[in-house]
Structures are given as structure tokens and as C-alpha cells.
Amino acid sequence: MRRIYKDKLSVGLLWLCGLLSLAFLLLVVGYIFVRGVGAISWEFLTAPPRLMGKEGGIWPSIVSTVYLVTLSLLFASPVGVGAAIYFFEYAKNKRVIRYLRFATEILAAVPSILFGLFGFSFFVNFLGLGWSVLSGSLTLALMILPTIQRTAEEALASVPKSYIEGSLALGATRWQTMVQVVLPAATSGIITGIILAVGRSIGETAAVLLTAGSSLATPNSLFSPARSLSVHLFILATEGISNQRAYATSLLLIVLVFLINILANQLRRRLSRRSA
Amino acid sequence: MKRRREKIVFFLALAATISVAAVSLLCIFIIIEGWPLLKNVGFTPFLFGTTWEPSQGKFGILPMVAGTLAVTFGALLLAVPLAVGTALLLSEFAPKRFASFMRPALQLLAGIPSVVYGFFGLVFLIPRLAALFGGSGFSVLAGSIILTIMILPTIASISEDAIRAVPKSYREGSLALGATSWETARRVVLPAARSGIITAILLGLGRALGETMAVLMVTGNVATFPQSPHSPVRTLTGNIALEMGYATGLHRSALFATGIVLFVLIIILTLFANWTRGRAS
Amino acid sequence: MSTKIQVRGLDFFYGDHQALVDINLDIPANQVVALIGPSGCGKSTFLRTLNRMNDTIDDVRAQGKVLLDSEDIYGKDIDVVQLRKRVGMVFQRPNPFPMSIFDNIAYGPRIHGQRDRTSLSQVVEASLKQAALWDEVRDRLNQSALSLSGGQQQRLCIARVLAVESEVLLMDEPCSALDPISTIKIEELIYQLKEDYTIIMVTHNLQQAGRVADRTAFFLTGELVEEGPTEQIFQRPADSRTEDYITGRFG
Numbered sequence: 160m161r162r163i164y165k166d167k168l169s170v171g172l173l174w175l176c177g178l179l180s181l182a183f184l185l186l187v188v189g190y191i192f193v194r195g196v197g198a199i200s201w202e203f204l205t206a207p208p209r210l211m212g213k214e215g216g217i218w219p220s221i222v223s224t225v226y227l228v229t230l231s232l233l234f235a236s237p238v239g240v241g242a243a244i245y246f247f248e249y250a251k252n253k254r255v256i257r258y259l260r261f262a263t264e265i266l267a268a269v270p271s272i273l274f275g276l277f278g279f280s281f282f283v284n285f286l287g288l289g290w291s292v293l294s295g296s297l298t299l300a301l302m303i304l305p306t307i308q309r310t311a312e313e314a315l316a317s318v319p320k321s322y323i324e325g326s327l328a329l330g331a332t333r334w335q336t337m338v339q340v341v342l343p344a345a346t347s348g349i350i351t352g353i354i355l356a357v358g359r360s361i362g363e364t365a366a367v368l369l370t371a372g373s374s375l376a377t378p379n380s381l382f383s384p385a386r387s388l389s390v391h392l393f394i395l396a397t398e399g400i401s402n403q404r405a406y407a408t409s410l411l412l413i414v415l416v417f418l419i420n421i422l423a424n425q426l427r428r429r430l431s432r433r434s435a
Numbered sequence: 436m437k438r439r440r441e442k443i444v445f446f447l448a449l450a451a452t453i454s455v456a457a458v459s460l461l462c463i464f465i466i467i468e469g470w471p472l473l474k475n476v477g478f479t480p481f482l483f484g485t486t487w488e489p490s491q492g493k494f495g496i497l498p499m500v501a502g503t504l505a506v507t508f509g510a511l512l513l514a515v516p517l518a519v520g521t522a523l524l525l526s527e528f529a530p531k532r533f534a535s536f537m538r539p540a541l542q543l544l545a546g547i548p549s550v551v552y553g554f555f556g557l558v559f560l561i562p563r564l565a566a567l568f569g570g571s572g573f574s575v576l577a578g579s580i581i582l583t584i585m586i587l588p589t590i591a592s593i594s595e596d597a598i599r600a601v602p603k604s605y606r607e608g609s610l611a612l613g614a615t616s617w618e619t620a621r622r623v624v625l626p627a628a629r630s631g632i633i634t635a636i637l638l639g640l641g642r643a644l645g646e647t648m649a650v651l652m653v654t655g656n657v658a659t660f661p662q663s664p665h666s667p668v669r670t671l672t673g674n675i676a677l678e679m680g681y682a683t684g685l686h687r688s689a690l691f692a693t694g695i696v697l698f699v700l701i702i703i704l705t706l707f708a709n710w711t712r713g714r715a716s
Numbered sequence: 717m718s719t720k721i722q723v724r725g726l727d728f729f730y731g732d733h734q735a736l737v738d739i740n741l742d743i744p745a746n747q748v749v750a751l752i753g754p755s756g757c758g759k760s761t762f763l764r765t766l767n768r769m770n771d772t773i774d775d776v777r778a779q780g781k782v783l784l785d786s787e788d789i790y791g792k793d794i795d796v797v798q799l800r801k802r803v804g805m806v807f808q809r810p811n812p813f814p815m816s817i818f819d820n821i822a823y824g825p826r827i828h829g830q831r832d833r834t835s836l837s838q839v840v841e842a843s844l845k846q847a848a849l850w851d852e853v854r855d856r857l858n859q860s861a862l863s864l865s866g867g868q869q870q871r872l873c874i875a876r877v878l879a880v881e882s883e884v885l886l887m888d889e890p891c892s893a894l895d896p897i898s899t900i901k902i903e904e905l906i907y908q909l910k911e912d913y914t915i916i917m918v919t920h921n922l923q924q925a926g927r928v929a930d931r932t933a934f935f936l937t938g939e940l941v942e943e944g945p946t947e948q949i950f951q952r953p954a955d956s957r958t959e960d961y962i963t964g965r966f967g
Contacts, residue, residue, distance in 0.1 A: 162615065162618075162797070163615075164613045165617070166616070166617045169621070170528055170616075170617055173520050173521075173528060174528075175520075175527075175530065176516070176518075176520030176521045176524060177521045177524040177533075177537065178539075178546075178590075180517060180518075180537075180591065181537065181540060183584045184541075184543065184544045185542075186559075187542075187547065187551075187555050187584070190555065191554075192663075205575075221618040237450065238450045238453050240445070240447065240450075241447045241450030241451070241508070242447070242450040242454070243453040244447055245447040245450060245451040249447065250451065259451055259452065259454065259455060260454070262455040262457075263457045264705060265701070265702060266457055268633055268641055268704070269645070269701060270644065270645025270646070270647065270672060270697060271645065271647060271699065272645070272672045272675050272694070272697070273645075273694050273697060274461075274649045275675075275679070275700060276463045276465060276468075276675065276679070276690070276691060276694045277460070277465060280464045280465070280467075280468050280691070281464050285464070285558050300458050303453070304453070308454070318539060320510070334440060348511055358651055359546075362546070362548025362550070363548070363646045364548065364549065364550045364647075365672075367528070379473070384495075387568050388548045389548050391550075393550045393648060393652075396550070396554045396652065397652060406554075407556050409551045409555070410540070412502065412546055412548050412551055413551060416546040417542065417546075419546070420539065422645045425538060560788075604809060604811035604874050605813055607807065608807065608812075608813065609813070610772060610800065610881055611767065611769060611800055611804065611805040611877075612800065612801075612804065612824045612827065612877065613801035613880060614823075618827055622823070622827070623823075627813075650761065657802050657917070684882070
């Protein structure tokens with residue numbers, strides 16, 4: 160009898176853990192939603208800020224975020240996918256592979272603030288790019304590179320060997336097989352990784368703050384400084400400028416991440432359906 | 436045709452080495468920038484110095500080390516049981532529909548930017564902590580709680596994968612001997628998943644150590660040793676983020692030197708995680 | 717000769733699919749009963765109804781009675797956990813836990829409340845001796861059970877069940893994953909164990925049934941076609957389907 164009580168108590172505790180985790184999510188999202196949804200309007204999204212952000216909208220930050228994220232993807236995707244292809248197809252020396260992989264792992268583990276320091280020291284100062292969209296996106300590119308590379312590698316590895324063997328058995332070269340069979344099959348996996356990387360770069364604050372600056376003007380060139388959405392939120396919140404607009408910006412960020420997750424999940428589901 | 440392909444392969448190989456180039460450059464530049472401070476003040480007084488007062492030329496980061504350790508340790512204390520418990524629940528006891536609903540929920544929790552968590556902590560947690568315990572509310576406790584929410588999904592989902600990977604035959608063997616589901620989970624499944632769970636915890640630890648913005652926004656940023664969970668503190672990462680905007684000369688170099696310390700910590704952690712993973716297989 | 721288990725009118729469903737049809741069978745105590753039949757005939761399903769291991773699968777339903785010492789194990793107030801202590805199971809593939817040999821055997825007694833180290837040691841030794849494994853592992857009880865060979869692992873799993881002091885042993889093709897020498901050892905073990913236990917064994921190997929079992933039951937597409945003393949089933953089967961299976965006309 161005691162065993163049954165102990166059993167039920169323990170499982171009950173587990174349920175407590177699970178529900179608490181769920182409660183965290185509902186609390187954070189719900190609280191911000193309730194307080195932020197009121198401030199979101201067409202004007203908010205398309206107008207520039209006034210009075211340091213106390214009034215007006217967040218249009219420049221939206222533009223900045225789009226520039227930063229798009230450019231960082233443009234830089235990181237070819238490198239990440241290219242590296243994955245190289246590891247998949249050409250890298251034969253085991254020791255070299257291990258070192259290269261280890262470097263990617265370290266890159267993945269480096270905290271964002273260190274990327275900020277490096278970006279500041281290297282891109283902003285050493286290369287003389289200054290606080291700019293360019294410095295910011297190059298730094299971001301380095302941060303999302305390991306994610307893109309890892310998911311691309313997994314996508315390539317999960318292409319069924321039967322496809323590859325079938326192609327080779329028909330007399331195709333390894334190169335033709337790679338380009339015409341493997342890459343197309345791995346595309347959704349690779350794109351999923353890219354989408355996840357977008358999610359990461361949208362939320363990145365510390366590194367962007369140190370490399371793209373915090374000017375409120377809408378950036379009009381690669382060398383203009385830019386204030387991304389997350390940096391804008393940080394400044395609004397810590398300098399107590401406008402809680403209401405901070406809530407709205409937070410909500411916008413959460414919605415963006417949510418949409419990105421849904422997109423990535425849909426793609427992953429389509430992927431598993433195809434290979435199953 | 437073959438020349439073109441050879442060129443492409445060359446670029447692919449180049450791509451593969453970018454990570455190495457990036458890491459090396461990172462090391463080099465951070466060390467170059469941080470070196471002046473280490474030369475001037477010395478490594479030991481830097482790491483173990485107890486006063487951080489750049490305007491007076493005092494560059495001891497021990498209070499920030501203590502701050503980082505306190506917040507991180509507190510977060511692990513809260514997050515690990517919650518996360519592993521959730522993972523066990525989802526894998527062994529919860530109905531399938533609940534489990535498949537929790538997965539995207541945890542994903543969303545993991546994807547929310549840290550500034551948003553910081554802001555949430557600022558407007559929701561701090562006032563309540565101040566009301567409950569007095570003081571300003573900015574504290575180690577606030578940092579730990581926010582960090583817990585942030586690393587919980589990471590530890591939970593990786594632990595869940597590890598638990599699900601335990602072969603079904605173990606569970607059947609245990610049930611057939613007259614054990615309950617809970618006893619099976621605790622005595623057979625959990626120990627069998629141990630190495631995967633440890634990896635999950637190490638990954639969560641890594642995230643916690645590197646976390647900057649959220650903790651920065653709720654811990655009060657006083658560069659002193661924490662006396663209690665309710666003391667305000669400053670972390671290593673927060674220190675850099677806060678002062679980089681206006682630091683010059685030796686001060687700036689000190690911030691880079693802090694970066695070196697962080698970097699070394701991360702490398703040690705990564706090596707350790709690899710070692711435990713290697714030992715498991 | 718007393719009856720240990722009585723099955724009356726047992727129907728079993730996986731969802732809408734009926735896997736067992738009106739099974740009626742008596743299992744006498746302290747004998748070995750072999751369940752034979754082609755793949756998919758329901759013999760493993762039937763075996764698993766005897767310790768309610770099928771309960772772990774979603775959307776299953778059992779109708780009818782299964783009486784263990786005159787008590788219906790599908791009754792309302794039955795403690796399934798206790799049932800599985802009395803009716804133990806050995807699986808087709810050996811499944812030792814990733815623990816030491818000692819901890820594997822001690823697992824059952826520990827679950828059921830035994831904590832004293834000395835008593836546990838005694839139980840472990842007795843069970844390993846009964847399973848004819850003691851001499852081979854006595855000086856490496858703390859080594860991982862996964863370091864044993866396949867045949868040893870299976871004997872370990874048998875010892876693990878013996879440590880729980882069951883009354884009935886269910887064996888689901890216990891030798892099909894093993895080499896011939898291990899198979900012989902386990903068959904000898906079964907012959908000795910029947911003195912203290914009631915044993916029900918699913919087997920694909922007709923010769924094995926002939927060697928080891930006192931009684932044999934032939935299953936076909938969910939029905940119990942025929943059951944009786946092994947010699948009778950093999951040499952004078954009453955049903956033509958039984959004869960066809962035994963003589964290898966289908967399998």
C-alpha cells in the first residue's frame with residue numbers, strides 16, 4: 160500500500176514540474192501580451208520614434224533588424240552550407256576533421272558578449288568599419304554560422320543512402336550525385352536550420368549593441384549605424400523611457416519568434432513525411 | 436569543366452576553415468586588447484582582486500566572478516530538478532497529446548530573446564520581490580529565477596531525448612519483475628539516461644554562464660560580493676556589457692581581459708562536456 | 717496434480733482486431749507447458765495476458781477469465797504489481813539492466829522492500845545457483861551485466877526472476893536469440909526449475925517443445941486448436957491442422 164502512495168506522490172511531483180514549466184511560458188507571454196497588445200498599431204510599426212522613443216513608432220528598428228538579419232544570413236549561409244558539403248563529401252583526413260569540428264563547437268559555445276567584444280575590436284576598429292550595419296551583420300554571421308553548419312550537416316547525413324547508391328549505380332559521378340540528388344533532398348533540412356538561425360539573430364542584443372551602435376535614425380547604407388529591435392527594447396527598458404512601448408516591442412519580438420518556430424516546425428514535418 | 440569544379444571545391448574547403456579562422460581571430464584580438472591590463476595589473480590581482488573601481492585604477496573582478504557563480508549556481512539549483520522532472524513526465528507518464536503540446540511550448544520558451552526575459556523580470560519580478568523581501572528587488576534571486584526560466588527548456592528537451600532513447604526492453608524487464616512505472620523510471624530509466632542528462636545540464640550551464648542581457652537587467656549591477664540571495668550583484672558578462680560603451684584605455688583593456696577569463700571558462704566547459712560524452716560511449 | 721492457472725473464454729483485442737478467440741486452457745502446477753504455432757498465431761499475446769504485460773500497450777481489451785489459484789487476475793481489485801511478482805517473465809532477447817550483476821538480481825527484492833545487504837547477498841547467490849550461473853560469475857558480481865555473453869545474460873534474466881520468488885515463469889522464446897550450447901544449458905535449467913515452478917514457454921522450435929515440455933498447446937490464428945500431453949500432440953494429434961503444422965506442411 161505504501162508503495163502505491165509513494166508512486167502517486169512521485170508522479171504528482173513530476174506533474175508539478177511540467178505544469179510549472181508551462182506556467183512560466185504562459186506567465187511571460189501572457190503578461191507581455193496583455194500589456195503590450197494595446198500599444199501595437201499601424202502607426203507604431205511604421206512611424207519613426209519621437210522623443211527618444213517615448214512616442215512614435217519603431218520603424219527604424221524594424222528596418223535595422225531586417226537589414227542585420229538578412230545580411231548576416233547572406234554571409235553565413237554559403238559558408239555554413241559550403242562547410243557542411245565539404246565535410247560530407249571531401250574531407251577524408253580524420254584528424255583534420257576533428258580539429259575543424261572542435262573549432263565549430265567552440266564557436267557555438269562562445270557567449271554573445273564575447274562576439275560583441277570581438278566584433279567591436281575587429282570589425283568596428285581594426286577594419287575601420289565603425290558602428291554599422293556591416294559590422295553588426297558580420298558579427299551576427301559568425302554567431303549563427305555554427306547553427307547553420309550543424310543543421311546542414313545533419314540534413315546531408317539524413318539523405319537516405321539508397322538515393323546516393325541509386326544515382327551512382329546509374330553511372331552518375333559523385334559530383335553530379337551531390338548536386339542533383341543529395342542537395343535537393345537536403346534542402347528542407349538546410350532551410351530549417353537557416354530559419355532557426357534567423358530566430359537566434361533576431362533576439363541577439365549584446366553583440367549588436369557593441370557593433371551596430373544605437374542610433375535611432377533609419378539606416379540608409381551599409382555603413383550607417385543601426386538599432387535593432389532588441390537593442391531598442393533594452394534601451395527603452397533600462398532607461399525607463401516608455402514601458403508601454405517596451406511591452407509592445409517585446410510582444411512584437413515574441414510574435415516574430417513564434418512565427419519563425421511555426422515555420423521551422425512545418426518544414427520539419429514536411430521533411431519527415433517525405434523521407435518516411 | 437574540371438577546373439571550375441576544382442575552384443568550387445577550393446571554396447568549399449575555405450568555408451570549412453572559416454570557423455577555425457574565426458575562433459583564432461577571436462582569441463588573438465581579445466588577447467591583444469586585454470594584454471595591456473594583464474601586463475599592467477597582473478593576472479592574479481585581476482582575477483582575485485576584490486575591488487572593481489576603474490576610476491581609481493582598481494581592476495579586481497572577484498566580485499563579478501562571485502556574482503556569476505551565485506546567479507548561475509542558483510539557476511542550476513532551480514532549473515535542473517524542474518527540467519529533468521518535466522522531461523521524465525513528458526517521456527514516461529504524460530499522455531501523448533500533452534507531450535506533443537509541450538514540445539513546441541518549450542521551443543518557444545527557448546527562443547524568446549533574453550532582453551524580453553530581462554524586461555519581464557524588470558516589470559514583473561522585481562516589484563514583487565521588493566514587496567516580499569524588502570530592498571530594491573534587484574538581486575541574485577531575481578537573476579537566478581530569470582535564468583532558470585531561460586535554461587529550463589534547453590535542459591528539459593535534451594534530457595527528454597536522452598530518456599526516450601533508453602531501450603524499451605529495460606522498461607519491460609522492470610515492469611515484468613513487479614515494479615511500478617515510477618520505480619521503473621527512477622531505478623532503471625533515469626540511471627540509464629544519466630550521461631545524456633549530464634550533457635543537457637552542461638549545455639544549460641554553458642548558456643547560463645554566457646547569458647548577458649536578462650541577468651544584467653535584474654541583478655542591480657553593484658560590483659560587490661553577494662551577502663545573501665537578496666543582494667544585488669554584477670556578473671562578468673554584465674560588467675562588460677555595461678561599461679563597454681564608455682570605457683577607454685586601461686579600463687577597456689580590463690573588459691577585454693574579463694572576456695579572456697570567460698573564454699577560458701567556456702573552453703574548459705566544452706572540453707569537459709566532450710570528455711563526459713566520450714566516457715559514456 | 718493441481719491446476720495453477722485456469723483460462724476460461726479469453727478474448728483479446730488490439731483495438732478492433734481480435735488476436736485471441738475464446739481460449740480455454742488449464743495449466744497444471746509444477747509442469748512445463750509449451751505454446752507452439754506459426755508466427756502471428758497469438759501465442760506471445762496469450763503469454764502476455766497471463767501477467768498482464770499487455771496492459772502497457774494502448775487500446776487493448778481482454779474479456780473472459782484468467783484464474784491464478786482460483787483468483788481472476790483481471791478482476792477489479794487486483795494489484796497488477798503484485799501479480800507480476802507472482803508471475804515472472806523472461807523475454808526473447810535478454811534484457812539485463814545496465815547495472816552490475818549483483819544489482820540486476822537484487823533489483824526485484826529491493827523493489828519489494830528488502831534492504832538488508834546480507835539478505836540480498838544470500839538471495840543473489842541462491843538465485844544465481846538456481847540459474848546455474850553462480851560458478852561463472854561469483855567473483856565478478858560487481859561487473860556490468862552487459863559484459864556477459866548472450867547465453868549468460870539470459871540465465872541472468874532467469875535468475876533475476878527467480879530472485880523475486882515467483883510461482884509461475886513465463887518464457888517468451890527464451891532461446892531463440894542464443895547459440896546451441898546456451899540453449900541446451902537453459903533447457904536443462906527449465907527441466908530442473910519445474911520442480912518448484914510452473915513454467916509456460918512459447919517456442920518456435922518444435923524439437924525443443926518435444927524435449928522440454930510436459931504438455932503442449934497449439935495455437936493458430938488466435939484460436940487454441942489443441943492441447944494435451946506433449947507426446948500425444950506430437951504423435952497422435954487429434955486435429956488435422958495440428959498434424960499439418962507438426963509435420964511441417966506449413967509453418
